[in-house]
Amino acid sequence: KAGVTQTPRYLIKTRGQQVTLSCSPISGHRSVSWYQQTPGQGLQFLFEYFSETQRNKGNFPGRFSGRQFSNSRSEMNVSTLELGDSALYLCASSLWGTGGANPNTIYFGEGSWLTVV
Amino acid sequence: GQSLEQPSEVTAVEGAIVQINCTYQTSGFYGLSWYQQHDGGAPTFLSYNALDGLEETGRFSSFLSRSDSYGYLLLQELQMKDSASYFCAVGPSNQGGKLIFGQGTELSVKP
DSSP, rough: OOOOOOOOSSEEEEOOOEEEEEEEETTTOEEEEEEEETTEEEEEEEEEETTTEEEEEEEOOOTTEEETTTTSSSEEOSSOGGGEEEEEEEEEEEESOTTTSOGGGGGEEOOOOEEOO | OOEEEOOEEEEEETOOOOEEEEEOOOEEEEEEEEEEEESSOOOEEEEEEESEEEETTTTEEEEEEEEEEEEEEEOOOOOOOGGGEEEEEEEESSSOOOOEOOEEEEEEEEE
């Protein structure tokens, strides 16, 4: 079966702009979680969506937002970009969620590399 | 707060055995899992401990002791392709849909 697809893979934005990243989960998976990965902070949880509802949110400012569509595809948006937002943004797909689920059913995408200049 | 600590880097030679430790300060979690990530690509699942004790999956084994707030990943018969970053992670039981990751350990396997 097809894996988790994230687009775009690489992008460069200017400070103050906004960006939208997309994640298509594995067919049948209803949960999509987003993580930010930076060298200094590691992998940090942004938010999780299940059946179009945000179930949990990490400690990120309101500039970070997301949504999930009826086909389970998810988007995340970052507005008013800052240099510190440069990171690899990873999407994780699972049937029930990345918290309580058996982690061998969690699949990560290759990520979207965002560079803010 | 909740945190997991791992060594930042480990070096070993091909064919050797290496242990990557993970100590944590969190309570009420479903289990300790381990992920491998090559060069910033997709993290992939390696092993999971829901209960205390040892879990073995081929060349990889993982251990958890909740009383000691400690776990480790053991890699045997190291191969060059094992050079990667390894992350431990927990899913807090009161925060569904979330994984907390350690900072990661970069493993370098030398010939």
